[in-house]
Amino acid sequence: MFRTYLSWLGMALACAVVLAFLWPSEAGSEAEREALRNGRKIITYWDRSQGHEYETHNELIREFNASQDRIYVRTLSVGWRIEKLLTAIASGAPPDVCSMEAHTLSQLAPQGCFVALDSWMATQPNMKPDDFFDHLYEMVNHEGRVWGIPTLTDSYCLLWNKAAFRKAGLDPERPPRTLKELEEFAAKLTVRGPGGTVEQIGFLPWLPWDFTYMWGGYFGGEWFDKERTRVTAASDPNILKSLEWQGSWVRDPNDPDAPAYALDSEVAQAFYNGFSAGGAYFSATNPFYTGKVAMIHEGEWQCTFIPKYAPSLDWGVAPIPQPEGAPPRSYSPSTVLDGIPSGSRNPDEALTFLAWFYAERSENEPSPASDYAFLIHNVPARRVEASQERFSGDPKFKVFVNELMTKPAVYFPASPVGRLFADQTQVAREYVMFGLSEPEAALKNLESKVNAEWDRVRPKTVSAAAP
Amino acid sequence: MGPRAAQDGVGGGAMTRTERRNLRNGLLFASPYIFGFLVFTLYPFAASVYYSFCNFNAIDPPVWTGLDNYKQMLGDATLRTSLFNTLYFTVGSVPLGIVFAILLAVLLNQKLRGISVYRTVFFLPTIVPLVASAVLWLWVLNPESGLLNGILRAMNVDGALAAVGLSLPNWLSDEHWAMPSLILMSFWSVGGAVVIFLAGLADVPQSLYEVADIDGAGPLRKFWNVTLPMITPTILFNLVMGLIGAFQYFTQVYVMTAGTGGPANKTLVYALYLYQMAFKYLNMGYASAMGWMLFVLVLICTLGVLYTSKRWVHYYGD
Numbered sequence: 207m208f209r210t211y212l213s214w215l216g217m218a219l220a221c222a223v224v225l226a227f228l229w230p231s232e233a234g235s236e237a238e239r240e241a242l243r244n245g246r247k248i249i250t251y252w253d254r255s256q257g258h259e260y261e262t263h264n265e266l267i268r269e270f271n272a273s274q275d276r277i278y279v280r281t282l283s284v285g286w287r288i289e290k291l292l293t294a295i296a297s298g299a300p301p302d303v304c305s306m307e308a309h310t311l312s313q314l315a316p317q318g319c320f321v322a323l324d325s326w327m328a329t330q331p332n333m334k335p336d337d338f339f340d341h342l343y344e345m346v347n348h349e350g351r352v353w354g355i356p357t358l359t360d361s362y363c364l365l366w367n368k369a370a371f372r373k374a375g376l377d378p379e380r381p382p383r384t385l386k387e388l389e390e391f392a393a394k395l396t397v398r399g400p401g402g403t404v405e406q407i408g409f410l411p412w413l414p415w416d417f418t419y420m421w422g423g424y425f426g427g428e429w430f431d432k433e434r435t436r437v438t439a440a441s442d443p444n445i446l447k448s449l450e451w452q453g454s455w456v457r458d459p460n461d462p463d464a465p466a467y468a469l470d471s472e473v474a475q476a477f478y479n480g481f482s483a484g485g486a487y488f489s490a491t492n493p494f495y496t497g498k499v500a501m502i503h504e505g506e507w508q509c510t511f512i513p514k515y516a517p518s519l520d521w522g523v524a525p526i527p528q529p530e531g532a533p534p535r536s537y538s539p540s541t542v543l544d545g546i547p548s549g550s551r552n553p554d555e556a557l558t559f560l561a562w563f564y565a566e567r568s569e570n571e572p573s574p575a576s577d578y579a580f581l582i583h584n585v586p587a588r589r590v591e592a593s594q595e596r597f598s599g600d601p602k603f604k605v606f607v608n609e610l611m612t613k614p615a616v617y618f619p620a621s622p623v624g625r626l627f628a629d630q631t632q633v634a635r636e637y638v639m640f641g642l643s644e645p646e647a648a649l650k651n652l653e654s655k656v657n658a659e660w661d662r663v664r665p666k667t668v669s670a671a672a673p
Numbered sequence: 674m675g676p677r678a679a680q681d682g683v684g685g686g687a688m689t690r691t692e693r694r695n696l697r698n699g700l701l702f703a704s705p706y707i708f709g710f711l712v713f714t715l716y717p718f719a720a721s722v723y724y725s726f727c728n729f730n731a732i733d734p735p736v737w738t739g740l741d742n743y744k745q746m747l748g749d750a751t752l753r754t755s756l757f758n759t760l761y762f763t764v765g766s767v768p769l770g771i772v773f774a775i776l777l778a779v780l781l782n783q784k785l786r787g788i789s790v791y792r793t794v795f796f797l798p799t800i801v802p803l804v805a806s807a808v809l810w811l812w813v814l815n816p817e818s819g820l821l822n823g824i825l826r827a828m829n830v831d832g833a834l835a836a837v838g839l840s841l842p843n844w845l846s847d848e849h850w851a852m853p854s855l856i857l858m859s860f861w862s863v864g865g866a867v868v869i870f871l872a873g874l875a876d877v878p879q880s881l882y883e884v885a886d887i888d889g890a891g892p893l894r895k896f897w898n899v900t901l902p903m904i905t906p907t908i909l910f911n912l913v914m915g916l917i918g919a920f921q922y923f924t925q926v927y928v929m930t931a932g933t934g935g936p937a938n939k940t941l942v943y944a945l946y947l948y949q950m951a952f953k954y955l956n957m958g959y960a961s962a963m964g965w966m967l968f969v970l971v972l973i974c975t976l977g978v979l980y981t982s983k984r985w986v987h988y989y990g991d
Binding site: 288292293295296313314317318319401402475476478479480482623629632633636637639640642651655658659663 | 937954
């Protein structure tokens with residue numbers, strides 16, 4: 207009998223040891239344990255950034271923690287996908303404060319998942335609506351209230367390879383200024399090898415990824431109705447034109463009517479693949495760096511990426527050409543923002559942290575938010591900060607910032623179906639490109655799919671705003 | 674009932690003290706599983722039936738909408754595309770995978786020196802985590818620098834294709850080749866089925882081969898008339914498991930297309946579309962309805978296979 211009890215005891219002990227070993231500790235780091243001992247309140251911050259961006263962000267947050275004797279911010283990198291935040295909110299255990307992309311906010315804010323921040327923002331320096339880029343402020347606005355603080359954004363320009371221009375007999379200092387020139391230059395920059403192989407291309411409207419939404423806006427089209435509560439793209443002639451124009455880049459090589467810049471579908475796909483396959487984008491084998499693609503639309507982060515991965519590349523930055531007569535536009539599709547989930551257990555402490563992050567440290571010392579944008583080479587979401595000298599020191603970076611400063615942006619408006627809509631614009635372009643669908647049919651398909659989903663979520667949006 | 678039961682003061686059919694203790698201990702030991710099953714399997718199962726009749730976004734309380742989700746499924750063209758893609762994958766990968774597995778099993782069933790090493794080698798890919806193997810295959814299928822096109826180029830296949838105006842496939846980014854690429858990839862992890870077939874082969878009675886030898890049958894005839902009929906129960910098992918697995922195919926295509934099911938929805942399989950609906954577009958009700966529809970489909974297919982099996986599955990001794 208005694209031996210039986212002894213073995214039970216032994217087993218229980220073994221289980222206890224294993225459990226003790228696996229049990230998540232209350233505090234993750236020594237600094238956190240120290241903060242706990244000193245009676246500081248620990249708040250959790252979920253960061254959508256990863257890798258070096260997360261490290262940079264963390265470095266700034268450490269500065270906040272060092273300056274505090276009351277609050278300690280514990281960070282966790284969760285990535286940009288919505289699943290983790292969704293399940294945390296649905297289960298009633300969200301982080302105290304979190305960063306996310308605008309689409310995520312748009313999907314969750316109408317359900318009352320976030321704390322409205324407008325009245326608090328009105329009391330803070332540099333957080334008035336005018337301080338932000340207009341379109342970014344609109345992105346965090348739902349039902350007339352503000353649910354997040356925009357932190358970062360991107361701006362897109364045309365990058366061109368000067369060496370390729372020289373080789374093609376083009377002036378390396380003169381980028382294409384009109385859509386016609388873009389087409390002509392692209393044709394001249396296409397280099398065919400022996401046996402019909404294509405060794406270099408000039409341009410493709412969906413490199414390095416899909417730009418269908420942007421091209422619609424750049425053609426002067428409008429994807430939505432006036433209230434932005436319905437997709438009406440199929441009846442907008444300019445949207446239709448933009449999709450037809452994208453389709454014209456892929457043609458049967460034997461088609462005598464094919465424009466000079468058009469490429470065989472297989473060739474186009476092979477070049478598209480060159481960016482996505484095996485992490486090529488973030489490496490020296492990026493087809494723009496290796497000279498396989500001579501012109502491309504890209505974001506401001508390339509100002510750091512190119513010197514890092516392709517230091518010998520001779521390149522320039524210019525606005526992306528638009529069709530003649532179309533109103534000038536910049537492209538800034540989304541924003542990274544901070545928000546406080548309504549289930550946050552420490553909303554006041556979260557606000558203290560955000561107040562510190564977005565305020566200037568002193569008269570001549572920029573805010574940590576500006577530091578963050580500068581250190582990871584993004585554009586800060588506030589106009590006041592984007593015009594700081596640090597963001598115009600690099601003449602190339604300045605072109606990107608200038609676009610946002612001087613032209614209204616094409617951006618994804620705040621909408622609970624924004625993510626579906628964005629995905630479907632790409633699907634529409636792919637259907638056209640592969641010849642599976644005519645442009646108009648593809649747009650009609652997009653319209654019916656997105657509008658049906660909008661109908662499903664709409665009653666919710668209205669009822670959430672009622673009280 | 675003996676005197677012991679009467680002594681315990683319970684009526685006929687009751688358990689002895691030992692039996693009761695054993696039952697209690699047994700239940701106690703099984704309790705983690707029972708608890709897990711009730712909370713993490715049965716409850717979600719039942720809840721998803723309810724949600725499939727609701728407009729539900731995972732945050733607000735579900736709103737009863739009756740058959741709306743099911744009606745919407747009937748008119749959803751993307752759903753039809755995804756169903757077609759899943760059937761395409763199933764029809765492509767399951768039968769060919771079984772043929773491939775049988776051939777490998779027969780080869781690995783030879784009495785050769787070091788055969789266990791070969792068996793291990795063919796089983797190894799099955800152990801590689803799905804995500805890791807998917808990333809690996811992204812490299813293999815890379816049209817420019819990938820292993821597959823590299824080999825084809827070394828064999829001068831590209832030259833032969835160029836002569837008839839074709840080029841090497843872009844595999845995953847080509848709208849015609851994307852799904853065949855995934856099917857091709859599925860053969861890589863055929864090792865699990867091979868092991869089961871090896872067990873099936875070991876079960877074929879030696880006496881039948883001896884009889885066939887006496888009748889003067891050659892190796893091919895013996896395979897066709899003895900081996901194959903005798904392993905039909907194993908084929909049935911692998912067929913059913915393969916069908917279920919193929920209908921639920923998700924991980925690799927999620928990793929390899931970054932969750933898009935592209936190009937042009939050509940690899941948007943049913944499970945991936947379901948996942949997008951649930952966790953990307955927050956349409957949990959629709960996703961639940963899709964889940965039950967998938968269940969019914971798998972059930973019908975499995976029952977269909979089992980029904981036909983009477984005609985082609987042979988059990989030794991029947």
